[in-house]
Amino acid sequence: MSYGGPRYGGDPGRRMMSQLGARMIPIVLGLLVVGFTMIRGCERGPFGRNQVLAVKGQQEMALGAQAFQQVLSTANVEDDTPEVRAVEKVAQRLIKAAANPAFLEAAGLKPQDFDWKLRVIRSREVNAFCLPGGKIVVYTAIIPVAETDAGLATVIGHEIGHALAHHGSERMATQQMTQIGMVAAGAAMGDMDPRQRQGLLQALNAGAQFGILKYSRTHESEADHIGILLMAAAGYDPSETIRFWERMTHATRGGKKPPEFMSTHPSDETRIRNLTAWIPDAMPLYESSSDKTETEVLPKDAGPAPGIDEQ
Numbered sequence: 001m002s003y004g005g006p007r008y009g010g011d012p013g014r015r016m017m018s019q020l021g022a023r024m025i026p027i028v029l030g031l032l033v034v035g036f037t038m039i040r041g042c043e044r045g046p047f048g049r050n051q052v053l054a055v056k057g058q059q060e061m062a063l064g065a066q067a068f069q070q071v072l073s074t075a076n077v078e079d080d081t082p083e084v085r086a087v088e089k090v091a092q093r094l095i096k097a098a099a100n101p102a103f104l105e106a107a108g109l110k111p112q113d114f115d116w117k118l119r120v121i122r123s124r125e126v127n128a129f130c131l132p133g134g135k136i137v138v139y140t141a142i143i144p145v146a147e148t149d150a151g152l153a154t155v156i157g158h159e160i161g162h163a164l165a166h167h168g169s170e171r172m173a174t175q176q177m178t179q180i181g182m183v184a185a186g187a188a189m190g191d192m193d194p195r196q197r198q199g200l201l202q203a204l205n206a207g208a209q210f211g212i213l214k215y216s217r218t219h220e221s222e223a224d225h226i227g228i229l230l231m232a233a234a235g236y237d238p239s240e241t242i243r244f245w246e247r248m249t250h251a252t253r254g255g256k257k258p259p260e261f262m263s264t265h266p267s268d269e270t271r272i273r274n275l276t277a278w279i280p281d282a283m284p285l286y287e288s289s290s291d292k293t294e295t296e297v298l299p300k301d302a303g304p305a306p307g308i309d310e311q
């Protein structure tokens with residue numbers, strides 16, 4: 001049977017069907033590509049849910065490293081100061097806990113082979129994020145907002161939660177940015193078209209510097225859940241996370257503009273209610289932690305100096 005044109009020449013109905021068939025080709029091809037990506041990328045994700053990932057392993061690590069360089073290239077990176085040391089102490093405890101088998105089991109995560117790195121950036125932006133492969137960025141302005149080491153563990157724990165759950169890669173899969181990601185993983189992200197680069201950095205959770213793109217409710221809630229288990233395994237009292245979010249809610253009462261961290265991570269009653277419900281799961285990790293710590297107030301002068309901003 002042939003689909004040659006002239007044969008249908010006199011019949012408008014059949015000609016329309018033929019045109020429709022031609023139009024279906026790209027749609028069918030597109031569905032095949034999506035289907036292939038889903039089969040290839042389908043994984044058992046955190047807490048046993050299924051997830052589709054755009055990039056994995058070395059490719060995901062390369063992307064995270066690229067995005068990290070991109071962020072640092074325009075940033076005011078802090079040297080060894082009391083606040084940097086305070087942030088490092090919290091991050092190191094969380095990184096160590098991320099390999100704790102009891103934590104991994106509670107969160108339904110596989111052990112990760114991340115190349116962890118941390119940089120503190122002097123900025124007025126109240127923000128923090130963790131790129132794929134464990135590249136953590138903390139802005140100085142979030143330190144006074146976090147107030148205590150356990151408050152900071154809540155923030156960084158949540159951000160590490162996004163990375164451990166491969167949310168950036170998952171978001172790339174849903175945004176069909178796989179091709180861009182593959183190219184970026186093999187070449188310099190700096191050479192990319194600025195719009196493509198910005199989209200990719202957003203998908204990878206590179207923070208407010210590149211424009212805010214909200215994570216889905218599922219991802220936010222999952223990062224909260226992983227975060228509270230992680231901070232508990234790191235020896236921080238998980239109930240401190242409730243106190244942190246209550247401080248955040250209080251700080252933004254009366255129509256005050258919420259900090260960047262809050263606008264990407266909305267605080268609401270549901271979040272506090274969920275976190276409260278997860279405390280009984282987190283407590284055994286805290287109780288069995290060999291490295292329990294008393295909550296300490298972070299260095300007071302940790303805020304950014306007036307007029308200094310990397311933007």
Ligand SMILES: [Zn+2]
Pocket residue numbers: 158159162215219220223264265
């Ligand atoms: Zn988040």
